[in-house]
Amino acid sequence: MIGFRLKASLCVVWVGCVLAAGCRRPHPTLTVGSKDGAEQLILGEILAQHLSRSLPSVQIARKFGLGNVSLVHSSLLTGEINIYPEYSGTALFNVLNMQPDRGDDALLDQVREGYRTTFHCEWFGPLGFRYNRVFLVPRHIAEKRKVQNLTQVSDSAEGWAIGSSREFRDRPDGMVRLTRKYELQLSVPVQIITDEPLFTAMSKDQITLGITRTTDPRIGTGDLVEMPDDQMVYPIYEAGYVVKLETLEAYPGLANSIKALYGKITLDRMRAMVRRVELERADVASVAAGFLKEVGLN
Template sequence: MKKRDFILLCVLGFSLAMLIASCSVKPDNLIAIGSKNSTEQLILGELLAQHIEANTDLKVERKLNLGDTFVAHNALTNGEIDAYVEYSGTAFSAILKNEPISNPEEVYQLVKQKYDQNFNLEVMPPLGFSNTFALVIRGEDARKMRVQTISQIAPKTPLWRAGFADEFLDRKDGFTGLAKTYNLSFAEPPKVIDSRLIYTALKDKKVDLIAGNSTDGQIGRFDLAVLQDDRLFFPPYQAVPIIRQQTLQKHPELREVFQQLSGKISEAEMRRLNFQVEGEGSDVKQVVQQFLQSKGLKKK
């Protein structure tokens, strides 16, 4: 190879390397919002993205449907995303490896402290709802018996049939502890039902009580009733946005933007949003846009 060709090749190689490097650097006015892989998470990720776009000059890259808790958490800590919505009890138990506790404020403050110390992450104020395990019965039964709490139905369960997913039967914060706390017994051992079919089984009267998630869209779709956990057995799972401290330092205006969402979504509202997407087939972006407008949060 001639010396001139060699020099030209080196120059081209260097230029290509610089081009690749420049493409991998994220622009200063761009932040990435992520989510886990569920309908609710897609809605919450889109909600953060639209609210930021409407109230700042930042551009938002959506990295939604990343995967489970650990995938999303790792994406946040390694800088692949700047923020996503987590649940306080999941952060407390799954990420921080603590035994579940029932006090929502205590869980929130401990998660906030440890995420700051361990990961340089800021846990923002809760969005207003908790998506936890929930005992669910048919709405017609709840109205007929005039029951609202788990304690109220405990004396009736010896005549009932229960159905639970495998996970609920196996977890520490699942059936065994719940039955002990409320002295629950059933006409027969609880049936193991696929989580995708559990609401249909209740609606079709194959069982009389199930464990679901408190914000599932099927609850409203099938006219079901969530029983209040009046003895606070289930751990709190408050929805909380989590953001990289480095991102907040670069874009301090995001603090106020995230705080504007504090307490804005009730459990019933989250359930309705999930139903609009899952039950009615509505577009996630449109559902979020309409919700933000209804709350007076859509400025641009």
């Protein structure tokens, strides 16, 4: 009889444990996403590690390298991801479908308002660096043609051999906008070429107008001259993060956690991190961890 009662008590305890385990609330999960490219991976990993520390009760998942802006923005709206890095200029043209006449700081307010009213999202930024386009000409060609900015480049009677990324060639805020404002004479069709091959081609005069981005770690390594966008054709591409408003409501500490990164990811720091990832083949996670330690957020 005693044995039966003991067994019955053990069964009750076992059933209670099972029910308790089944009713235990799982940790909420917040998924950080990113587009392709070293800068995006680094920004995504920095945020993921930072949130893991600042929101310890939240499980942080990662979905990086999801593709172009359209794909990642769609992933945000469908809930596949909850937050991802986005540049203000990219958002203006490719998400909000705005066509500003020129670039200035006031456009950041348009980006924020556009996200809120159209997609019920919030754009957080700026983080500290700008992902702007950089236009480079070999020094001896710039001196020979007497060009110092894009207006003078467009006024040159001699044709240009342009090299750029496929993204720049195809996006509405890329080649289309450049050639609409600056009537460039081409000596050959635009060539799709980036990173080290672009700089090698410019050193051999195979490319006479190379288009890259401010975070390219190779800038300054060749005898090249930057051609400023003197007509301010392109808006400011401030780095930031986009998150849905409902996600902010679900995670009360999220907004302050993101704001802790404001101003800390400077251009020098980002360019150094990209150098480590692209040129030195360093692990993105270790690069992000080193940054967070440097700025006191580890």
